[in-house]
Amino acid sequence: DTGVxxxxxxxxxxxGQNVTFRCDPISEHNRLYWYxxxxxxxxxxxxxxQNEAQLEKxxxxxxxxxxERPKGSFSxxxxxxxxxxxxxxxxxxxxxxxxxxxxYFGPGTRLTVL
Amino acid sequence: xxxxTQSQPEMSVQEAETVTxxxxxxxxxxxxxxxxxxxxxxxxxILVIRQEAxxxxxxxxxxxxxxxxxxxxxxxxxxxxxxxxxxxxYFCAQRGSQGNLIFGKGTKLSVKP
Numbered sequence: 001d002t003g004v005x006x007x008x009x010x011x012x013x014x015x016g017q018n019v020t021f022r023c024d025p026i027s028e029h030n031r032l033y034w035y036x037x038x039x040x041x042x043x044x045x046x047x048x049x050q051n052e053a054q055l056e057k058x059x060x061x062x063x064x065x066x067x068e069r070p071k072g073s074f075s076x077x078x079x080x081x082x083x084x085x086x087x088x089x090x091x092x093x094x095x096x097x098x099x100x101x102x103x104y105f106g107p108g109t110r111l112t113v114l
Numbered sequence: 115x116x117x118x119t120q121s122q123p124e125m126s127v128q129e130a131e132t133v134t135x136x137x138x139x140x141x142x143x144x145x146x147x148x149x150x151x152x153x154x155x156x157x158x159x160i161l162v163i164r165q166e167a168x169x170x171x172x173x174x175x176x177x178x179x180x181x182x183x184x185x186x187x188x189x190x191x192x193x194x195x196x197x198x199x200x201x202x203x204y205f206c207a208q209r210g211s212q213g214n215l216i217f218g219k220g221t222k223l224s225v226k227p
Binding site: 031040041056091107108 | 158
């Protein structure tokens with residue numbers, strides 16, 4: 001069990017650029033969640049996958065955001081035409097469905113939009 | 115709507131002493147889970163303790179225990195024999211309808227040597 005990993009850990013970009021983050025969940029976990037955490041706040045739910053299917057999207061996930069989980073393994077979160085308001089920590093978490101509710105978090109990707 | 119409220123933005127405790135962090139929540143679910151997560155500075159979030167609502171017994175994990183008051187929708191965390199490594203942001207959370215977590219705003223805990 002190597003834990004949840006995320007790449008990159010930090011990303012600085014200019015407004016209007018596209019960015020993509022990757023999350024590798026714990027291998028046997030079929031559920032994968034994305035959260036966004038801004039300074040001084042708790043994480044807020046963005047979207048989640050069960051295997052390769054994206055089952056729910058929060059209203060926080062604007063049209064500029066897209067997430068994928070091909071083959072039910074790793075997941076990517078892409079933000080197009082970044083805005084300064086997108087600056088935040090993006091957290092990924094995974095768990096096994098039907099076997100308790102404990103989610104295991106990755107270290108996060110800190111995005112700074114200049 | 116499901117909500118989680120942490121009314122203490124910051125707390126401080128002397129090393130080896132006991133501190134209690136407060137949390138209230140709202141839900142219309144009959145079966146639900148509550149959690150406390152710890153987020154050390156620049157490090158990832160880890161689970162401290164969890165409580166299943168149908169269990170009346172308060173959860174305990176070593177120095178960490180909860181006071182779960184279901185009728186009052188209160189879920190406080192008690193840390194006994196506080197250690198320097200306990201310094202972190204602590205988030206109270208409940209399970210949402212999609213299995214996601216709904217977090218409070220957090221309490222920053224400082225531990226004084």
